[in-house]
Amino acid sequence: MDKPYRIGMLGKQGAGKGTQCIRLSEVLGIPHISTGDMLRAALREGTDFGKAAGEFMERGELVPDSIIVGVVAERLAQSDALNDGFVLDGFPRTLAQAQMLEDTLAPVGLKVVINLDVSTEVVLDRLSSRRVCVGCGRTYSIHSRPNRNWSCDSCGEEVIQRSDDTKEAIARRLALYDELTAPLIDWYGQLGKLISVFGDGDFDLIHKEIRSAIDSVIG
Ligand code: AP5
Ligand code: MG
Secondary structure, three states: OOOOEEEEEEEOOOOOHHHHHHHHHHHHOOOEEEHHHHHHHHHHHOOHHHHHHHHHHHHOOOOOHHHHHHHHHHHHOOHHHHHHEEEEEOOOOOHHHHHHHHHHOOOOOOOEEEEEEOOHHHHHHHHHHEEEEOOOOOEEEOOEOOOEOOEOOOOOOEEEOOOOOOHHHHHHHHHHHHHHHOHHHHHHHHOOOEEEEEOOOOHHHHHHHHHHHHHHHHO
């Protein structure tokens, strides 16, 4: 059976992938699969996978494909993703990951890939002011705080600054984006799966544009 929603989300660090994916997941009733959130959870739980990934993340390096690819394949094989589809946040980030994903989801692969297009100047400002819930990953910023102190409005857990939102790690992450992830824009474009959405502006308007883009493909 062909699954209705298999959505990918590309975009620079701080483009708003997590923010928009959480909303999409709520309104479409599909799992939000974020490799960054999975890695941070594994790190907190002290699993072997988390320990192996932690030092790469702290420095703003990509976790090696050999570590991440199997974990994503396992997650995509769970029943919610198989039955309902998913929105994939932060994966793929390299051509090897993109190829693995198309192979795993063959014969159709991802149905649509949204490229959230935001300038480097804007993402630098967003990353330095971002705060994140350690429980559910919901994002806030110093300009848009939770209702009660720094406790998450969704799950009540603590809202903190991410340890890789330092100046050095941000610079490294953005450089790796240009080198390894940006080529995926052309790659998915050539497959006829890419739709770019301008990601600087009102959150609700961006969400509406993403919904229209998805509806234009999936209906
Ligand atoms: P990950 O957690 O995916 O981090 P990232 O790629 O650096 O992306 P971000 O989460 O920083 O940005 P975002 O686009 O989600 O922005 P957000 O919605 O938070 O990955 C972390 C690390 O894990 C990687 O560096 C790597 O080490 C490893 N990793 C993960 N996946 C991997 C993979 N596939 N392969 C190898 N390694 C991997 O928004 C940012 C801020 O802006 C927030 O404060 C938000 O409130 C605000 N904001 C959002 N939208 C708006 C708007 N419209 N207007 C104003 N503010 C806004
Ligand atoms: Mg994110």
